[in-house]
Amino acid sequence: MVTVTAPAVPLDQRIVLQDVAWETYERLLADHLDSSSPRFAYDRGVLEIVSPSTEHEERNRTLASIVEVVAEETSTNFRNVGSMTFRRQDLERGFEPDSAFYVQHVPLVRGKRQIDLAVDPPPDLVIEIDVTNSSLNKLPLYARLGVLEVWRDDGTRLRVLLRRPGGDGYEEAAASRTLPLLTSDVLTRFVDESQTLERDAWLRMVRRWVRVRAEAKDEAP
Secondary structure, three states, rough: OOOOOOOOOOOOOEOOOOOOOOHHHHHHHHHHHOOOOOOOEEOOOOEEEEEHHHHHHHHHHHHOOOOOOOHHHHOOEEEEEEOOEEEEEEHHHEOOOOOEEEOOOOHHOOOOOOOOOOOOOOOEEEEOOOOOOOOOHHHHHHOOOOOOEEEEEOOEEEEEEOOOOOOOEEOOOEEEEOOOOOEEEHHHHHHHHHOOHHHHHHHHHHHHHHHHHHHHHHHOO
16 A cells, blocks of 8 residues: 655745746736735745735734734824835835834825835835745845835744844844834744734733833833
């Protein structure tokens, strides 16, 4: 009797294509205009197509919820633009993040139905879930398009990455610049706890944590 072992199926389905024309990338975006999946990233002829897994999407939504709760509890204005497409033809680069937020630059994009990186600022914060190790390193792509901060979750730990002053890449930081109450350790713990607690209980826990620290900060001399 011959036993056939099925190959392991990756959590996220990824395809990377080389020598793809910008026009082809644009056509693919147009064909998937109102779809959250697949997501496309393009860097000077290299195209990555990702169909996110359930775990991928759950971790993304968890981190997006943390951003919203912390911003609300600290009276921080923000705009959640989700996985909208950001691209610049002159740089031959584009991406669709798992989630993206405007915080520092909210006034510059408030009320805009279309955001154009040729004239508008990039998002201040991008969330990237990479539980299966992306075939395309998106950090140089984000840096070139001016994203100030990236939260990168590899499925076990979340790293806070801040864009270097010269714009040539990112360096790991202990705490977020966009939402300074949050550190990489706290974010990792919150994501882990979201997998063991009921959602209502988890949200209450996050809110309590933020309120205690925000009050302590306000009371500090």
